[in-house]
Amino acid sequence: MTDADMASPVGDTDAILEFRGVTKSFGGRAPAVRHFTLSVPRGQLVVLIGPSGCGKTTTLRMVNRLIEPTDGSIWLEGRNYKSYNPVELRRRLGYVIQRIGLMPHLTIGDNIAFVLRLLGQAPQARRARASELLEMVGLDPAEYLDRYPTELSGGQQQRIGVLRALAHDPDIILMDEPFGALDPLMREQLQEEFKRLLRTVSKTIVFVTHDMDEALSMADVIVLMKDGAIVQVAPPEEMLRHPADEFVASFMGRHRVLRQASEVSVADVMIASPVMTPEASGLARSLELMRRRRVNSLLVHDAGGHYVGVVRQSELQDHIEAGDQSPVGSLADRTADTLAPSDSGLTAMHQLLSHQQLDSLPVLDADDRIVGLVTRGTLVGLLGDALRVAADVQEIRAEAASAPAGEVAR
Amino acid sequence: MTLFLHTYQFFTQHPGTIWRHTLQQLYLVAIPLAAAILVAVPLTMLATRVRRLYGPVMGFANAMQTIPSLALLALMIAIGLGIGVLPAVLALFLYALMPIVRNTYVGIMGVDPGVKDAARGMGVTSWQLLWMVEMPLALHVIIAGIRSALVATIGFATLASLIGAGGLGSLIMEGMGLASNSIVLAGTIPAIVLAFLAEGLMSRVERVLTPRGLRV
Ligand SMILES: Nc1ncnc2c1ncn2[C@@H]1O[C@H](COP(=O)(O)OP(=O)(O)OP(=O)(O)O)[C@@H](O)[C@H]1O
Ligand SMILES: [Mg+2]
Numbered sequence: 001m002t003d004a005d006m007a008s009p010v011g012d013t014d015a016i017l018e019f020r021g022v023t024k025s026f027g028g029r030a031p032a033v034r035h036f037t038l039s040v041p042r043g044q045l046v047v048l049i050g051p052s053g054c055g056k057t058t059t060l061r062m063v064n065r066l067i068e069p070t071d072g073s074i075w076l077e078g079r080n081y082k083s084y085n086p087v088e089l090r091r092r093l094g095y096v097i098q099r100i101g102l103m104p105h106l107t108i109g110d111n112i113a114f115v116l117r118l119l120g121q122a123p124q125a126r127r128a129r130a131s132e133l134l135e136m137v138g139l140d141p142a143e144y145l146d147r148y149p150t151e152l153s154g155g156q157q158q159r160i161g162v163l164r165a166l167a168h169d170p171d172i173i174l175m176d177e178p179f180g181a182l183d184p185l186m187r188e189q190l191q192e193e194f195k196r197l198l199r200t201v202s203k204t205i206v207f208v209t210h211d212m213d214e215a216l217s218m219a220d221v222i223v224l225m226k227d228g229a230i231v232q233v234a235p236p237e238e239m240l241r242h243p244a245d246e247f248v249a250s251f252m253g254r255h256r257v258l259r260q261a262s263e264v265s266v267a268d269v270m271i272a273s274p275v276m277t278p279e280a281s282g283l284a285r286s287l288e289l290m291r292r293r294r295v296n297s298l299l300v301h302d303a304g305g306h307y308v309g310v311v312r313q314s315e316l317q318d319h320i321e322a323g324d325q326s327p328v329g330s331l332a333d334r335t336a337d338t339l340a341p342s343d344s345g346l347t348a349m350h351q352l353l354s355h356q357q358l359d360s361l362p363v364l365d366a367d368d369r370i371v372g373l374v375t376r377g378t379l380v381g382l383l384g385d386a387l388r389v390a391a392d393v394q395e396i397r398a399e400a401a402s403a404p405a406g407e408v409a410r
Numbered sequence: 411m412t413l414f415l416h417t418y419q420f421f422t423q424h425p426g427t428i429w430r431h432t433l434q435q436l437y438l439v440a441i442p443l444a445a446a447i448l449v450a451v452p453l454t455m456l457a458t459r460v461r462r463l464y465g466p467v468m469g470f471a472n473a474m475q476t477i478p479s480l481a482l483l484a485l486m487i488a489i490g491l492g493i494g495v496l497p498a499v500l501a502l503f504l505y506a507l508m509p510i511v512r513n514t515y516v517g518i519m520g521v522d523p524g525v526k527d528a529a530r531g532m533g534v535t536s537w538q539l540l541w542m543v544e545m546p547l548a549l550h551v552i553i554a555g556i557r558s559a560l561v562a563t564i565g566f567a568t569l570a571s572l573i574g575a576g577g578l579g580s581l582i583m584e585g586m587g588l589a590s591n592s593i594v595l596a597g598t599i600p601a602i603v604l605a606f607l608a609e610g611l612m613s614r615v616e617r618v619l620t621p622r623g624l625r626v
Contacts, residue, residue: 064531066527066531087533087534087535088533089533090530090531090532090533091532091533095528095531095532097524097527097528097531099524099527100524100528101522101524101525101527101528101529102528103525103528103529103543103547103623104522104525104547104621104623104624105546105547105621105622105623105624106623114529114532115532115533118532118533118534148622148623149623150623150624151623161528164528164532
C-alpha cells in the first residue's frame with residue numbers, strides 16, 4: 001500500500017463506497033472473494049446475489065472490517081478503509097446480520113437503540129428514537145418497547161433487526177439477507193415496508209440475497225457473483241434483457257422467460273405465412289391442401305384477404321363423405337378468439353392455454369386481414385426455458401427427497 | 411427417642427458451642443468460595459479471549475477436584491502448611507475452582523454467535539462485548555457453577571476439621587470420640603440445614619439473574 005493509494009480517492013467521485021480489486025482468502029483454499037471491483041453511488045441500493053458460498057457475506061463484512069481483505073482496498077466516502085478505526089467505522093454504518101441476532105437479555109427498545117448506547121446517548125433520547133422507529137413500521141411502541149425478543153414473532157424480530165441498523169441514521173447500511181428467515185408472503189410485505197421506509201430517508205445500501213424476486217424488486221443495481229468473482233453488474237432490467245452469459249441467463253431463469261413472454265409481441269413470434277384458402281375453394285381441394293402442407297386446420301379468407309374463419313380437417317372430411325358440394329367458406333368457424341400483431345406473447349400464451357381445444361390462433365390486422373398465425377408450437381420456444389427451469393427444479397427436489405431414503409435402504 | 415431428647419438438650423444447653431462451630435463452618439465455606447470466584451471468573455474470562463490459557467487453567471482446576479478430598483487435605487500438610495484454618499481454606503479454595511471455571515467458560519462460549527456477531531457489527535469493543543453481551547447472557551450459567559462449587563465446599567468443609575480447622579466437623583469428631591450420638595447430631599443437623607439453606611438461596615439467585623428474555 002503506497003501513500004498515493006491512501007490519499008487519492010480516484011475513480012468514481014460520486015461513489016460513497018468503492019471496492020478496488022478486493023480479494024479475500026481464508027487459508028489455503030480458493031479465495032472466497034476475488035478481484036472484486038465495484039463503485040456504489042450515493043443513495044443507491046446495490047444487491048449482491050449469487051449461489052450459496054459465492055462470497056456475498058464475506059464481501060459485506062469486509063466493508064465494516066469484520067473481515068480484513070487479503071488484497072485490494074475499500075474506500076468509504078473517499079477514505080481508505082484502513083484509515084478508519086474498526087469500532088468507530090462500525091458505529092457509523094448500519095449492519096443487519098444474516099441471523100437476526102437480537103440481544104435476548106435486552107428489551108426491544110434497548111435492542112433498537114443499542115448503537116445509540118454505544119455512542120453515549122442518554123436513555124431518554126434512546127427510548128424516543130426507538131419509539132419513533134417502531135412507529136415507522138407500524139408497531140405500537142407502548143406495546144413493544146419493553147418486550148423481549150422471544151416475545152415477538154419471527155417477522156417482528158426481523159423488523160427489529162432492520163430498525164436496529166437504522167437507529168443512528170447511518171449513510172451506508174449493510175444488509176445480509178435481512179428477510180431471509182421469512183415465508184414468501186411475509187417477505188414481500190417486509191420488502192414493501194422497507195421500500196416505503198427508504199422513500200423517506202436516502203440511504204446507500206448493500207443488500208445481500210439469494211432470492212432473485214427480492215433482487216428484482218429492491219435493486220437499483222444487481223451484482224451477480226459466482227465463486228467469489230463478479231459475473232455481471234447491471235440494473236435489473238438490463239440483466240433480464242442482456243444476461244452476460246449462460247450462468248446469468250440460467251440464474252435469472254424463469255424471470256427472464258416471463259419477462260420475455262410479456263415483452264415479445266405476437267408479430268415477433270407468429271408464423272407470417274400461414275396456410276390459407278379462399279372461401280370459394282372446394283372442400284376436396286382444401287383437404288388436399290392440408291395434406292400437402294401437413295396442417296390440420298386452414299384459415300379461410302375472402303376475396304379481399306379478410307378473415308372468414310377456420311376449418312378443421314376432421315370436419316372437412318365428414319362433409320366430403322356426406323357428399324357436401326358447398327365451398328369451404330360455408331364451414332368456416334369464426335367463434336374462436338383472434339390476436340392482434342401488437343398483443344404480447346403472454347396474452348397469446350394465456351389465450352391458447354385457457355382454450356384446451358385450440359391449437360392455434362389467427363393474427364388479424366386492424367382491417368381484419370389475416371397477417372399470421374400463432375400455434376402452440378410457436379409458444380414452445382417461449383415456454384421452453386420456463387419448462388426446463390421448472391423441470392430442473394423438480395429434478396433437484398426429487399433428488400433431495402430421495403437421497404435420505406437411499407441412505408436408509410443401504 | 412432418647413437420642414432426640416439428648417440432642418435437643420445439647421442444643422439448649424450449649425447454644426454458644428453450636429453457634430461458634432456453625433459460624434466457623436460459614437467462614438470455612440464463604441472465604442474459599444469467595445476467593446475461588448474472584449480468581450476463577452476473571453481468569454476464565456481471560457481464557458475466553460486468550461484461548462491457549464484455557465487448557466492449563468481448566469487442567470489445573472480439574473486436577474484439584476479429581477484428587478480425593480482427604481488426600482488434598484493431607485497434601486496441604488505434606489507441602490509444609492501444617493494444620494489449622496489456613497491449609498483448610500487453601501484446600502477448599504482449590505477444590506471449588508473447577509465448577510466455576512467450567513461454567514464460566516461454557517457460559518461465555520455458549521452465547522449465541524449470531525448475537526455476538528451482531529454486537530461486533532454494531533461496534534462494541536472487546537470489553538463492551540464482555541460486559542454488555544457475554545456476561546449478562548452467561549451470568550446464570552456462572553451462578554449455576556458457583557452453586558455446585560458451594561454444595562461441594564459445604565460437604566468438604568466438614569472434613570476440614572480433620573486438619574484442625576474447626577467448624578461443625580470438629581463437633582462431629584468430638585461426638586464420635588465420646589461415642590455420643592447426640593453430639594454427632596448436634597454437628598450434623600446444622601451442617602445439613604446450612605447446606606439446604608445455601609442451595610435454596612443460590613437457586614433463587616440463579617433464577618433472578620437469568621435474563622427475562624432467556625427464561626422459559
Ligand atoms: N471465517 C471463515 N473461514 C474460512 N472460510 C470461510 C470463512 N467465512 C467464509 N468462508 C468461506 O468463504 C466462502 C464464501 O462464504 P460467504 O459466507 O461469503 O458466502 P455467501 O455467499 O454469503 O453464502 P450464503 O448465501 O450461503 O450465505 C465459502 O466457501 C465459505 O466456506
Ligand atoms: Mg451469507
